[in-house]
Amino acid sequence: MSFLSHKDRDSNYRRLFAEELRLAEAAKQAAVDQSLSLEQLYPQHQELAAQYEKLLRTTIKLSRISDIQGKTLKEQEQEIQTAHENLKHLEKLRQQLIADISHELGTPMVAVQGYVKALLDGVIQPEDKYLRLIYDRVLKVNHLIKDLFLLSTYQANRNHFDHQQIDIDHFVSSVAEKYAPECERGGIVLEMEAEEEPLRPKDEVMIVWADPVRLDQVFENLIQNALKYTGAGGTIRLRSEFQPKYEGARLGHWFFKITDTGIGIDDDEASFVFDRFFRSKQAKGIPGTGLGLAITKEIIQKHGGEIGVTSKPGEGTTFFFLIPAELINTCDGKSRSKILGG
Numbered sequence: 001m002s003f004l005s006h007k008d009r010d011s012n013y014r015r016l017f018a019e020e021l022r023l024a025e026a027a028k029q030a031a032v033d034q035s036l037s038l039e040q041l042y043p044q045h046q047e048l049a050a051q052y053e054k055l056l057r058t059t060i061k062l063s064r065i066s067d068i069q070g071k072t073l074k075e076q077e078q079e080i081q082t083a084h085e086n087l088k089h090l091e092k093l094r095q096q097l098i099a100d101i102s103h104e105l106g107t108p109m110v111a112v113q114g115y116v117k118a119l120l121d122g123v124i125q126p127e128d129k130y131l132r133l134i135y136d137r138v139l140k141v142n143h144l145i146k147d148l149f150l151l152s153t154y155q156a157n158r159n160h161f162d163h164q165q166i167d168i169d170h171f172v173s174s175v176a177e178k179y180a181p182e183c184e185r186g187g188i189v190l191e192m193e194a195e196e197e198p199l200r201p202k203d204e205v206m207i208v209w210a211d212p213v214r215l216d217q218v219f220e221n222l223i224q225n226a227l228k229y230t231g232a233g234g235t236i237r238l239r240s241e242f243q244p245k246y247e248g249a250r251l252g253h254w255f256f257k258i259t260d261t262g263i264g265i266d267d268d269e270a271s272f273v274f275d276r277f278f279r280s281k282q283a284k285g286i287p288g289t290g291l292g293l294a295i296t297k298e299i300i301q302k303h304g305g306e307i308g309v310t311s312k313p314g315e316g317t318t319f320f321f322l323i324p325a326e327l328i329n330t331c332d333g334k335s336r337s338k339i340l341g342g
Helices: 006-016 018-033 038-104 106-121 128-155 168-185 212-229 292-302
Strands: 164-167 189-193 204-210 235-244 251-260 306-312 316-329
Touching: 106 128, 128 292, 164 168, 164 212, 168 189, 168 204, 168 212, 168 235, 204 212, 212 235, 212 251, 212 292, 212 316, 235 316, 292 306
Parallel strands: 189 235
Antiparallel strands: 164 204, 204 316, 235 251, 251 316, 306 316
């Protein structure tokens, strides 16, 4: 971008307002000479006033053009800055993904390589137990790659969310039915806590605008996490309720929590449970990629919600989240608004 010198700008202004300057000089000279009568000065005064009015209109127009150009320039600078920040974010995610793959895939792949080499060298025989070990390692790598890719697409906003109107009472009931057999096989009691009264009228249904597939993944991660860390004889409790913005409001939040009686999490580790690849000390020997809760957090946030955790070592853990929700009347079934969290 080139800039004019003061001399160049002065020259341009003189060319642009040459007529106005000529009239001003003539009026000035006439006033000095004092040789013209009022009748003779009046025409020059009228012409000078008309040119002055023209000058004002031109000045205003130039000022507006300058303002528009300045605003456009600022908007362009902001767009460039935003694009630059997005590129930096994507590059950071790319580097993180490469580092994660290199670090986390190393151990299982080395194990697979070792077993295969031993089979080829005849050190061990192709027995089922060795083939099962190889299969388990490959399966872990496959899960790890899938979760890493999924988490990276969420963080880079590359995933499409198909928001639909979801009846939460029905959705949560179907989730409880889905995981009840698995809990029963593990000797774990699955309970559904009742919603406190009077949070909403009986003819009101709580709905959220959400992606049912992503929401199902949230429950898959949370319930499977509770199952892994809760032994036989333990309990998993689910609680779902509507929390209005104020008493009587139809808009508010869907509050959900899942509580287990598992091994719990130390206080100094609770703040890290949503970090990628974080595994608590108590999780040693328990299978997992350490990505499930990080993925869960991303999904909740993409729905405009928040997620948290409370825990006591040896007593259990509670995960909870809030997502924008509303109530509709079962008589007309109509939504008063369309809440899209993300």
